[in-house]
Amino acid sequence: MSNSESRSPAPVSPELVQAALRLARARNVAVGDVPLQAIAQEAGISRSTLLRRLGGGRRELDEAVRAAGVDLGGQKPVRERAVEAGAALISSSGLASLSLERVASAAHCSVHSLYAAFGGRDGLLQAIFERYSPIVDVEAVLAKQPTDLETTIRKIYSLMAAAVQREPRVMPAILAELLARPQDESLQPLIRYVFPRLFAGVGKWLTAEIAAGRIRDLPPLLLIQQMSSPLLMHLLLRPATERVPDMPSPSIEEVCDTFADAFLRAVALPAPDGGE
Incomplete structure (x- = not known):
């Protein structure tokens, strides 16, 4: 083993620990929430120097704070x-x-x-979209290389419904902005992030389904819209229609099944002779 591989990080100096504690007291925040930049300034060094002393991150500093008997704080990162x-x-x-x-x-x-x-x-908006949209979960479903078209469609519908109904209502707010002001410059970074990713995931899967002879040969954009639009429209209007007297709403499970069946009837092709 080389010297570089066996060398352990240098112990964190007490001065750095004290600098972090002073700032936490002054700002009335948990020690774990004091930025490294502020700690570096308090210690009279640059942020890069601080990172070098800590081995590239703050784990060593956090451990030194704990070793000094101080709780880093219960706040989330x-x-x-x-x-x-x-x-x-x-x-x-x-x-x-x-x-x-x-x-x-x-x-x-x-x-x-x-x-x-x-x-x-x-970057913050992208992180929020990833958390509250179904895109990550849908990608996980498609990453398993599904061959059962009906099961996959029903799972995607379930994920879409859960995301649109989730509190806080991020997806309805974003969709409303996209529909009302698609040319707004503040939306363009999100559009440039979401749509290529959508086509790399769902679009690629639909193209493979076309090649396998399981669905009609239509442009992926139209297939995506045909698959998502009826369900999204229902979910966006549902909070309003639920307030209309004498207009009972079917359950979300019924809604997903109904629109999934409609999509499959519209685009699914019969299995070849001898196929399952």
């Missing part, structure tokens, strides 16, 4: 708090309300820490 705070803002006030300053205030962190975690507002 900044990234987690920011995503939750941003989602709440979007749900209550729309995408226009999503500023780093408002999120930092709601998440009890600094704007600098948001830049460090997300790179800016666009």
Whole structure:
């Protein structure tokens, strides 16, 4: 084993631990929520020097703080708090309300820490979309290389319904903005992020289903819209229609089954002779 492989990180100096504790007391926050940049400034060194002394991250510092008998604090990490705070803002006030300053205030962190975690507002919005949209779960379903078209469609519908109904209501707010102001410059980074990813996942799967002879040969964009639009429209209008007297709403399970059946009747091809 080489010297570089066997060398252990240098112990964290007591001065760095004390710097972190002083800042936590001054800011009235948990030690674990004090940004490394602030600790470096308090210690009179650069952030890069601090990271070098800590071996590239703050794990060594956190362990040294614990060894000094201090609880790092029970708050969630900044990234987690920011995503939750941003989602709440979007749900209550729309995408226009999503500023780093408002999120930092709601998440009890600094704007600098948001830049460090997300790179800016666009990165934060992408993280919120990943958390509250069905895209990650749908990709996980498709990553298993499903061959049962009907089961896969029904699973995707279930994931879509869960995401649109989830509180805070991030998906309805984002969809409303996309429908109302598709040319808005503030939406373009999200559009450029979501649609290529959608086609790389769902679009690729539908193309494979066409090649396998299981669905009609239609443009993937039209197939995606035909698959998603009826269910999304129902879910977006459901909170309003539920308030209309004498207009009973079927259960979400019934809704998903109905639209899944309609999509399959529209695009599924009969199995070849001898096929399952």
